[in-house]
Structures are given as structure tokens and as C-alpha cells.
Amino acid sequence: NGNAVDSLDYEVIENHAYREEQAQRGKLYVGYYVAVKWFFALLIGIGTGLAAVFINLSVENFAGWKFELTFKIIQKSYFAGFILYVLINFVLVFSSVYIITQFAPAAAGSGIPEIKGYLNGVDIHGILLFRTLIGKILGSIGSVGGGLALGKEGPLVHTGACIASLLGQGGSTKYHLNSRWPQLFKSDRDRRDLVTCGCAAGVAAAFRAPVGGVLFALEEVTSWWRSQLMWRVFFTSAIVAVVVRTAMGWCDSGSCGHFGSGGFIIWDISGAQEDYSFRELLPMAVIGVIGGLLGALFNQLTLYITYWRRNYLHKKGNRVKIIEACLISVITSLISFGLPLLRTCSQCPEADPNAGIECPRPPGMYGNYVNFYCGKDKEYNDLATIFFNTQDDAIRNLFSAKTIHEYSAQSLLTFLVMFYALAVITFGTAVPAGQFVPGIMIGSTYGRLVGMFVVNFYSKLNIEEGTYALLGAASFLGGSMRMTVSLCVIMVEITNNLKLLPLIMLVLLISKAVGDAFNEGLYEEQARLRGIPLLESRPKYQMRKMTAKESCGNQKVVSFPRVAKVADVVSILRSNEHNGFPVIDHSRNGETIVMGLVLRSHLLVLLQSKVDFQHSPIPNDPRGGSAPIRHNFSEFVKPVSTKGISIKDIHLTSDDLEMYIDLAPFLNPSPYVVPEDMSLTKVYNLFRQLGLRHLFVVPRPSRVIGLITRKDLLIEE
Amino acid sequence: NGNAVDSLDYEVIENHAYREEQAQRGKLYVGYYVAVKWFFALLIGIGTGLAAVFINLSVENFAGWKFELTFKIIQKSYFAGFILYVLINFVLVFSSVYIITQFAPAAAGSGIPEIKGYLNGVDIHGILLFRTLIGKILGSIGSVGGGLALGKEGPLVHTGACIASLLGQGGSTKYHLNSRWPQLFKSDRDRRDLVTCGCAAGVAAAFRAPVGGVLFALEEVTSWWRSQLMWRVFFTSAIVAVVVRTAMGWCDSGSCGHFGSGGFIIWDISGAQEDYSFRELLPMAVIGVIGGLLGALFNQLTLYITYWRRNYLHKKGNRVKIIEACLISVITSLISFGLPLLRTCSQCPEADPNAGIECPRPPGMYGNYVNFYCGKDKEYNDLATIFFNTQDDAIRNLFSAKTIHEYSAQSLLTFLVMFYALAVITFGTAVPAGQFVPGIMIGSTYGRLVGMFVVNFYSKLNIEEGTYALLGAASFLGGSMRMTVSLCVIMVEITNNLKLLPLIMLVLLISKAVGDAFNEGLYEEQARLRGIPLLESRPKYQMRKMTAKESCGNQKVVSFPRVAKVADVVSILRSNEHNGFPVIDHSRNGETIVMGLVLRSHLLVLLQSKVDFQHSPIPNDPRGGSAPIRHNFSEFVKPVSTKGISIKDIHLTSDDLEMYIDLAPFLNPSPYVVPEDMSLTKVYNLFRQLGLRHLFVVPRPSRVIGLITRKDLLIEE
Ligand SMILES: Nc1ncnc2c1ncn2[C@@H]1O[C@H](COP(=O)(O)OP(=O)(O)OP(=O)(O)O)[C@@H](O)[C@H]1O
Ligand SMILES: Nc1ncnc2c1ncn2[C@@H]1O[C@H](COP(=O)(O)OP(=O)(O)OP(=O)(O)O)[C@@H](O)[C@H]1O
Numbered sequence A, B: 001n002g003n004a005v006d007s008l009d010y011e012v013i014e015n016h017a018y019r020e021e022q023a024q025r026g027k028l029y030v031g032y033y034v035a036v037k038w039f040f041a042l043l044i045g046i047g048t049g050l051a052a053v054f055i056n057l058s059v060e061n062f063a064g065w066k067f068e069l070t071f072k073i074i075q076k077s078y079f080a081g082f083i084l085y086v087l088i089n090f091v092l093v094f095s096s097v098y099i100i101t102q103f104a105p106a107a108a109g110s111g112i113p114e115i116k117g118y119l120n121g122v123d124i125h126g127i128l129l130f131r132t133l134i135g136k137i138l139g140s141i142g143s144v145g146g147g148l149a150l151g152k153e154g155p156l157v158h159t160g161a162c163i164a165s166l167l168g169q170g171g172s173t174k175y176h177l178n179s180r181w182p183q184l185f186k187s188d189r190d191r192r193d194l195v196t197c198g199c200a201a202g203v204a205a206a207f208r209a210p211v212g213g214v215l216f217a218l219e220e221v222t223s224w225w226r227s228q229l230m231w232r233v234f235f236t237s238a239i240v241a242v243v244v245r246t247a248m249g250w251c252d253s254g255s256c257g258h259f260g261s262g263g264f265i266i267w268d269i270s271g272a273q274e275d276y277s278f279r280e281l282l283p284m285a286v287i288g289v290i291g292g293l294l295g296a297l298f299n300q301l302t303l304y305i306t307y308w309r310r311n312y313l314h315k316k317g318n319r320v321k322i323i324e325a326c327l328i329s330v331i332t333s334l335i336s337f338g339l340p341l342l343r344t345c346s347q348c349p350e351a352d353p354n355a356g357i358e359c360p361r362p363p364g365m366y367g368n369y370v371n372f373y374c375g376k377d378k379e380y381n382d383l384a385t386i387f388f389n390t391q392d393d394a395i396r397n398l399f400s401a402k403t404i405h406e407y408s409a410q411s412l413l414t415f416l417v418m419f420y421a422l423a424v425i426t427f428g429t430a431v432p433a434g435q436f437v438p439g440i441m442i443g444s445t446y447g448r449l450v451g452m453f454v455v456n457f458y459s460k461l462n463i464e465e466g467t468y469a470l471l472g473a474a475s476f477l478g479g480s481m482r483m484t485v486s487l488c489v490i491m492v493e494i495t496n497n498l499k500l501l502p503l504i505m506l507v508l509l510i511s512k513a514v515g516d517a518f519n520e521g522l523y524e525e526q527a528r529l530r531g532i533p534l535l536e537s538r539p540k541y542q543m544r545k546m547t548a549k550e551s552c553g554n555q556k557v558v559s560f561p562r563v564a565k566v567a568d569v570v571s572i573l574r575s576n577e578h579n580g581f582p583v584i585d586h587s588r589n590g591e592t593i594v595m596g597l598v599l600r601s602h603l604l605v606l607l608q609s610k611v612d613f614q615h616s617p618i619p620n621d622p623r624g625g626s627a628p629i630r631h632n633f634s635e636f637v638k639p640v641s642t643k644g645i646s647i648k649d650i651h652l653t654s655d656d657l658e659m660y661i662d663l664a665p666f667l668n669p670s671p672y673v674v675p676e677d678m679s680l681t682k683v684y685n686l687f688r689q690l691g692l693r694h695l696f697v698v699p700r701p702s703r704v705i706g707l708i709t710r711k712d713l714l715i716e717e
């Protein structure tokens, strides 16, 4: 139900309090303000970078320790190893789902649909709280470390956004961690800028892709993008890159345990296939089509399953959520341990001293050619290489060059089907869950499958299966998430191979087009399911034929007079749920004039403080403006992450109810207006481009006072 | 004089003709329209890619042939070689300046300020003509091949924009090369999208940097960016990359003469310095500061010199322009040949078999360690290595790793001073000229100088002078052009070294901040000088205190009644230069109502065709709408690249002048309006975000008919 959510207000409310505050501020203040903004961008970068490093280290250490222990024990008994493996996974997943259900329900899922909604202008309660941040960080360590078919990238984006928002309000209000000084960012507009930075920082940290982060933020929020913001977002991303890099440099000395010394590039394939021939374009297009189909199917299946979960399963309470997650954990462990057991081992290929890849890999190492349940020395288990491994390593193995014929088609197919199914059922459980890494896993599996066929077909060409795996990954993500430029850049940055850019582009174009023929992108579908009313960037086709007036139907506008009786105000506020009301002034000769827009939240502040109540129904100062204001601008600031006061919380005596309030100083005197017969397409553009919340539909004006053209706006400073 | 230029109209004129046309178009048509847009994106990509390849091949062949010949002759006589060198340069530059002055005056300069203006909403006559395209291509071959201190990158951006615009109008109208079918792109809005694609394609082609191209277009045009456009722009850039790559593959077989087989990455330094220590950040910051200072100085000097050129020198006619360019060519040749002669040669370093760099380089090759006027076999001339070379090779030599101590500080300083001076005086001559490559030359020279000091200072660290040269290049471009994200990405893409991204960022941040303390960016300064009124993305500070009404001053609005007498229309159009007029209807009881906005260009069409003239002063159809329209929508389409008809071209008989026209069907019934006391900041945001041309300032409305919120715009298709 769309009525539960409120919109954000990106407009500047130019009421008297605001104007007075502005008047006190000189140019110096503006400079200070800009400096603080940059300082916050720096802090967001550092915070998100550190959070990412923390999550990464924890996940890799938990998982590494788990696999090390398991491998040690299976030397003696496969059964004991299996029990241990299942148990560790179970404990990790249980702790994750317990934290989420008990302390931070808003931290479940990837969080990207919610952030997308926030940046689109929808206020969703609870997504940017301190507890959500903590829940997200700890929860994703548990769920990713516990080996579920989900990733940590989506949650990192949410983490970045949370950090940004909390910094902006100076800490958490609830836990009394807040300080007063940085409370400069009072309007939704300022907060939105911070959250944009945080969102970019999250992507930059998750994929170590600074440019990708900027573009991701940009693609989600294009409607009100400004070039100053772009530069600041970029700065934040670069800071993240520096922080992550520094941490990695520190890990190089071996002090990060199982994390090893992983390079800055996550899956470096810069050494792969140098060139491609035109004949390869056909199989690549096939990969694109497969990606579009499988991606759209993924969206559809997860939509059904989430729908079912929301409306039946999760209604039954937290206990069911916990049991569900634990069950899925056990199933996942069972499959990832059991299936490789059933697979017969393969012979190692001839050792190629140049490639530097050992077969089988030495015990306790990460790499290709895992020896699992294989008898002889020169054997490896190709299914275990991808299944019984951390996801990062599995992807690295799938992308790896110089390992042609490592996988059998049968193993890849088994893995594809099983992992796809696992990813679908895992989606929507009450743990933090990203879809990037599972998507890359699925995509690179079928990509590599296609690559195997191509190697057989065009045997004369210099083809690497790893390149096809990368294209497969891009195609699946494109087919499911339908992101474009940012996805493309992220794929390039995580693999450090600029030369594949045109190919990735081609594959993405195809898979997005194919996917769009079936349904919307993953995040849009999920946002819709959660009742987040996103405004798309393109107006709908039939809006061309509608006018502004038609879109309001024959609604009766609820408005206030300039001087309103308190009793009336209370009763009007009780009688509806609107958040904005026109204020109409009646002059003596019966003419009316629209004075502006007053927000419900401001009215509530006035009712609560009572200082503006007056006995007479006559305006304070008919000429307007010079009456002293008894309020500080900051009283009107909307609190973040709490619902704010409601009309039910306000208690007034019957004397109070007989008083009056003059609304003139508190209203927004210049809301945007549109004439009644403007076509809805134009209204839509105005509304979305400027990030509005309320728009007045008014009669055609009676005269034109002046015309503004470009020349009138060219004012020299 | 800002009055000479007109603005572009990005608004959809929803008059009757438009509505009728829209009504005839079903969903199928929309699909067709989208398909054509993509097809055009493809064509723009191919066209720009081919143009870039053509320019590159020609320049490299001319220059290569020139240097080969000169080197051959100086084996016998340095004097004869010198004469030949000067002569070839002279001929090339002369042909360039001759083409420009005689056929395509709009093709002089870089063209980026003009394109920036176009995308900002300013219509500059002549910049997107067919002759400009040809002049730009041929002219930049001459000027770059002729060894002037300028580059071919800016002109390529202009070339891409021209190709896009010409494709959009279906060819050149003047030279009868136009076809009818693709004339779908009739409004400024559609053309703007095409030009954006072309602009991105130009950058992508110039630097072989597809992502950089997208970001460049984005940074220039953020105000009305939409995500659909982003994807299409990206597609165009990718096509350019494919075309350029294919052409390069073809060159690999040696069929491109002196062009050689240059890789896709222009100055590949991916093998350079792997890591950096924190102690290096200080010298890098110094590079940033130097870049900011030298960049700002460059902007200031070029501003003075262009001002002087425009107002004194170039007023004297084309002959002066030709003489000037030729003079500069001779001076440049003299310096670049003469100075290395004065320099004593240096000893070759110990041969390092791993580096694979020979010293001195073999004759007829490109590379480091040029032997010029050196006696012995194992000697080279470091000044000639950078000065007596094509610019691309010189930059490659400056960026090159594993060549520590190749240059002496004295040579670098000499080169820096001389080249800086040459770049300043060359700027603004009547030839196509880009500032990217000269900027990279200047920047990498002082960057390498700093690098030399760092190598001496921190001698224990693994430092490459080439890395510092790259940072220097970034800092100078940042200090001069003040671009941010796009520049950063371009630098990464031309050098294929993702790992340096945070350092490039840091340097750019510093140099931009330092530069901004002195003056505006190069393109903004030049645009201002040329009278292109750019609207910045940020409203000016004092706009907060102004209202919409104040910004119009006490102008008397020139308006039309609904049914206007032809004689009145003519006299009003003669009496002023405004391009938009309100139409006011007087009802019988004396009330007035604003009907809409009519454009001068539409009025001129009506006056010329005369079919709408009527004898009675009574509206055609008082209820509006159902009168048949005698005009096709396409008659109102604004011609590109011609001034359109003027009121002086229209001849009416005295009978005609006594007739009336009913303007109702031809006006835009819903222009955007603002109430008179809206603050100018808000007006500015509205105007710029929506790309408007005219905005009505109206009295406060008397009532609110309805309220539009997010919910009202969520219409299901
Ligand atoms: N003051 C009002 N008088 C009459 N109708 C209104 C008023 N405000 C909003 N509406 C209408 O009520 C419907 C629901 O809007 P709603 O009340 O949720 O808006 P809001 O709460 O002010 O804004 P949002 O929910 O986007 O934060 C919409 O169709 C809107 O046009
Ligand atoms: N119809 C009009 N009546 C009165 N003043 C106008 C009218 N149109 C424009 N102006 C004013 O005249 C000044 C010059 O504007 P100008 O006439 O060049 O606008 P234009 O030609 O319609 O638009 P542009 O030049 O941006 O294409 C501006 O200050 C503008 O406010």
C-alpha cells in the first residue's frame, strides 16, 4: 500500500524562519558550509572503506578457517569433515539471522531497492538507522561466511548509505551517540547528497571500483544530478580506494590471516585473451541472449518467492524466519559438500611451467584444481573447484585463463542448475543478501560452458574460456539488474581489462534488451513489491493525452485560511493524512489569493510549542514579514529516522483550541505551480527533475508580469 | 554582445498541429522512433570513428614522412634539412589556414566552447554546418601535421558533433546532399540528444576512451541528462571503440604507412611504477599546485591574447590571419629545429637488455634517445627527443618508464618555457586547434622535472619518472580546463593504468582548487569572450535575495491578442527582437486570460504562408480545438544551421495587412510559469534543469484546483 510511505521534500522551504537564517549568513558561512561538505565526503569515504575492509577480512577469515579445518579433518574422515562443515555454516547463518530478526529487521535483503527508493524521493522508515548499519555489517559477515548463495556487495552499498546518513545527523539519536556540531545538514536535500556519496562509496568499496561507484550512483539518481555533486562523489570513491588499498598493503605483510594479500583488483584477468575475431561475435551474442533469458527468469522466480514469503511465511513471526534461514543453510552445505563427492575425479593436465598453476593445488592454498575425494596424486575434482570453495575463489577459478579444459561440461551444468536454484530460494530470507556475486557465479558458469564449445569449434583461434566466463557474468547481471553503464564499468574495474570493454558492452546491450522484453529489473520489481513508489525517468505514454487537472480527478483540496482557528487546524489534521496544504487568504472584497503551502510537520511543531497562538483572528502584520519570529529554523527540521510527532501526540486545552494562529510566517510562499491544462508529460518532467513533493494545479493566469529568458538569469557575481 | 545569439528551445510546443500529429501516432510509431534513434547512434559512432581514423592516419603519415625526409637529408647537410623542414611545415599550415579562412571560418579553434554552449542551450550560427565539418577535418590535418603547438582532440569533438547534427537533419541542405527519410529529429530537443552522442563519440575517438567520452558529455550537459540517453551515448562510444580498433587491426598488417601499428591505448604505461609510498604524496601535491598555477596562467594569457586578436588583429581581414598563422609556423619550426642543435649531446646509458630500448634509436624508427647533431655513435640529444618529434611520440617518450636520467633538467626546462610560449601564441590563430595534447606536453615536462628531483631525493624507492610525467599532465589539464571526473577517466584510459587512479584524483583535486582561486576554466573563459552566455549549474549567491519579478525589472511585456491584425503583428515583430510573446485573450466582461506563448518563428511561417488569414476579427471557433488545421507540423520545424526567415523577407500587400489571424491553434498553450515572488534561485533551477527558453512571471494564483503528489503520477501503463 503506497499510502504508508511518505515522500522526501527536496524543495527549499523559503519561509520567514529560513530567510532570516539565510540573511544572517554571509559568504564566509557559505565557504564554511562547502568545507564541511567536503570533510563529510572524506569521512564517508574513510568509514565505508573501513567497513568494507572489516567485512572482507572477517568473511575471508571465517571462510578460510572453515575450509582449512574441514580439509584437515577430511584427511581422516569425510563424514566428520562433513558434520563440521555443516555445523560451522549453521552457526554462522544462525547468528546472522538472529541478529537481523531480533535487532535490525530493516537490514534484511540487499537494501539496494530501498536506497534506490530513498534517492528517488521516497522516505522509508528505518533503513538508515544505526542498528540497521550494525545489523547489516554483522549479518552479512555471518551469511556470506556461512556459505549461502548470496554476496556482500549489495549490503555494502546499504552500509555506505547508512554511514553517510548517520554522519549527516551527527550520530545516532537513539543511542545518544550524537554530537551537535555537524548538524548542518538539515534538509532532505542535503541528506540526499550525503546518501548519494555513501551509495557510491559502497559500490566503490564492494568492487574496489571507484569510477563504477560514481556511475552507479549517477544511474540511480540522474534526475537531480549536479556537477558539483559529481566531483564530491568521485572524491569519496577515491578515498575509499585509497583506504582499501592501504589496508591491502598492510595485509601484504601477512597480518590478515586467511585473507592473504589479495590485490586491489578482485579478479584480475588482465593477462587474458588479447584479441578476438569477428567469428566470435556470434557465440558472444548467444551468451547475451542466455543472460537475458536466465536473468528475466531469475527476476520472475524471486518475485514469486518473495511475494509468497512476505504474505504467508514471514507473517508467522521471527521464529519461522530463523528456521527457514537455518534450513537453507543446511541444504546449501549438503549440496556443496555432497555433490562434489559424487563426481569422479579428473586427470591433471600436463604441467605447463609458464602458467605457474599447480595441479592439484597444494593443501591449504587457494587456487584451481582442488583435490577433493580424489585418490591419486595427479587428480583433481572439478566440481569441488567451484562448489567447495569461497565464492571469490570460485569466480577467480572460473575467470582464470590458461586453464582450458579444466572443467567438464557436466560439472558446469550441474553447478549451474544447483546454484541457480539455491540463489533463488536464498533470495528473500531474513539475512543481508547481495545478488551481485551469485549473479557472477551463475553467469560465468554458462559463459564458460559456451566458451568450451567455442574452443572446440574455432580450435585454431586463441580463445580463453575465462573471457567467456566474464562475458557470461556481465550478461547475467545485465539480464537481471538491467543496469548499463555502471555495470559495464564495474565489470572492467573488477577484472582490470579495458580491452574487453566493447565486448562487455555488446553482451550487456543484448541481455538487457532481451530481459526488458519480459519484465522489469530486479530492483524495480522488488521495490514495487515492497510498496516503494519509484518514479521512472521516462513519463508514461498515455500521459501525453492527460492534463494536470485530470490527474487530480475531482479531489476536494483541503486548505487553510491565513489565520486559522486552532480547533480547525486540529480537526483538519485529524481528518486526513495529507502532508501539504495550500493556505488561502481572503481579502475584504471577497477575492482570494493563494499564499503558499504549509506542511503538516510544521503545523505540528506550531501546535506543540503553542508560542504562536494569538487571541484575535486578525493577521499579525497585514503587510507581512516584519513580525518577529519566535522560532528557530532548526525547530522545523525534520528528524531523520524517526517518524516525527503525530497529531495524536499533541494535547491541547480547550482554551488553546479557541485561539488562532497566523500561518503566514511559516508557509512556503512560492511552491511550484502548473496551469490546469498543462499536459501530464510536462508536469511529470517538472516534478521529477526538480524532486518535488507537492505541486499546485492552478487556473490559467490572468496576465503576464514579465518574461524571463536566459539573459535575465545571467547575473554577474 | 549577448543579443546576437539565440537560445535553443528544449520545450515541446504542444500546439494543435503537434497534438494532431501525436494523435496519429500509435505505439508502433514510438517503437520505430526509438529504433531510428539507436540506428543513428550507430551511424554517429561509425562516422566519428572513421573520421578519427582518417585524421590520425593523415597526420601521422604527413608528419612521419616529414621527419623521415628531414632525417635523411641532415645526414648530408643540416642546413638543407632545416630548409626542407620549415618548408613542409609552412605548406601544411598554410593549406590549413587557407581552408579555414576561405571556406569554413567557424572551424577555427577547438570548437569545444561552442559545443558546450550548444549543449547548454545557446544556438551559435554556423558551428554545425557541413563546411565546418570538412574544414575541421582537413584543417586539423594541416595544422597538426605542420607541427604547431596544438592538438587534434578538441577538433575531433567538434567533428563528432557536426557529424551527429548533419545526420540528424539528413545531410547538408545547402549542398543538396540531404535525403528526406531520416528527418524525424525535428525539435531542438532531439538534435541536442544527437549532438550529445556526437560529442561523446568525438572524445571516445580522440582518446580511444569510451567511458571518458560518456563522462565528458555528461559533465558538460548534466542539467537534462536522462538514463536512456546515457545508455545510447555509451553505445555510440563503444561503436567508436570498435571502429577504431578494427582500423588499427588493419594497420597491424603494415598497410598504414608511417602510422605504424599503434595500439588501442595511446600512451600505454601499464607496466610502470607498481606502488607508491606515502612520502611521495608531498611531491605529487607540489605537482598539483604547479599545475593549478600554470593552468590558470595559461587561461589568463590566452584570454588576453584572444581578446587582442578578436578586437584588433583579426578585424583586419583574412590576409592577416593567414600571415599570422604562417609566421607562427616558421617560428615553431625554427625553435624546434634550432634549439636541439644548440644542445650538446649526452652519453647513452648502459644498455639494459631487459628494457628493450635501444640507444640511440635506429634511424627511421620512433622511440627514445634520438640521435640529432651528435657525432659519436653512443650519443643522443635529449632535447631533440622531445622537441624534434611528433607530439604523440614526444609524450610517449616523456611518459616512458625504465628511462630514468634520460633527460637533463636543463633540457626539460628549456622545452617547458619554449613550448608554453608557443602554445600561448598559437592559441587563437585561425586553424583548428585542440589544447589537450599541448597541455599534456607541458604538464608532463614539469611532472618529469619533479620526478627527477624525487628520484634523487628518495633514491631508495622504486620510482619512475614517467609516472610523475603522467601526474603532471593531469595536473596541467586540471588546472586549465577544470574538468574533473571525465578528465580523470580519460587519463586512465589513455594510459591503461587503473592503479594510478587515486593519485590522478588527488592531483586533479589540488590543481582544480588552485586554479579556481584565480579564474574560470579555459572553455568557460573562451565562451564568455565569444559572447556565449552559458548558464552555470549553480545559481549565483545573490539570487537568493531576488525574486522573479525583480529579475524582469520593469520591462513592458510585448504580447498579442488572440486574434491579431496582420498589420499589428508585422509592426510588433519589426519593433523588437524578442522571440517569444504571450498571447492574451480578452473576454467580453473585460477579464483577461493568458492563452499561451507564441514564437516569432511560428508567426513568421504564418505570415509567409498567408493561408490562415481571415477577414473577421472574431475567433475561428470560440470553444477552441476543432477547427481544421491547414498546416503540417513540419512547416513549423526550425531549420538547423540557417538563420531562418526574418521579418524583412516577408512581403505583404496592403490587403493582407488588413486581415486578421487567430493565433489560438499555433501557440504553446502551457508554458511553464512562476509566481512573481518566487526566489530567483528556484527560478534558476527550474529554468536550467528543464532547459527552458521562456518563462512567464505571473501573479499569485487565486485558487488551487488540485494538488499533485507522487501518488498522482504513478499511473500504470
Ligand atoms: N491538501 C490536499 N487536499 C486535497 N488532496 C490532497 C491534498 N494533499 C494531497 N492530496 C491528494 O491526496 C492523495 C494522496 O496524497 P498524500 O496525502 O499521501 O500526499 P502527501 O502525504 O502530502 O505526500 P506524500 O505521501 O508524497 O509524502 C493524492 O492524490 C493527492 O493529490
Ligand atoms: N515578449 C517580451 N516582452 C517583453 N520583454 C521581453 C519579451 N521577450 C523577452 N523579453 C525580455 O527581453 C530581454 C532580451 O530577451 P530576448 O528578446 O533576446 O529573448 P528571446 O530572443 O526571446 O530569447 P533568446 O534570446 O534567449 O533566444 C530579456 O530581458 C527578456 O526578459
Ligand SMILES: [Mg+2]
Binding pocket: A003, A005, A006, A007, A577, A578, A579
Ligand atoms: Mg502521504
Ligand SMILES: [Mg+2]
Binding pocket: B003, B005, B006, B007, B577, B578, B579
Ligand atoms: Mg534574443
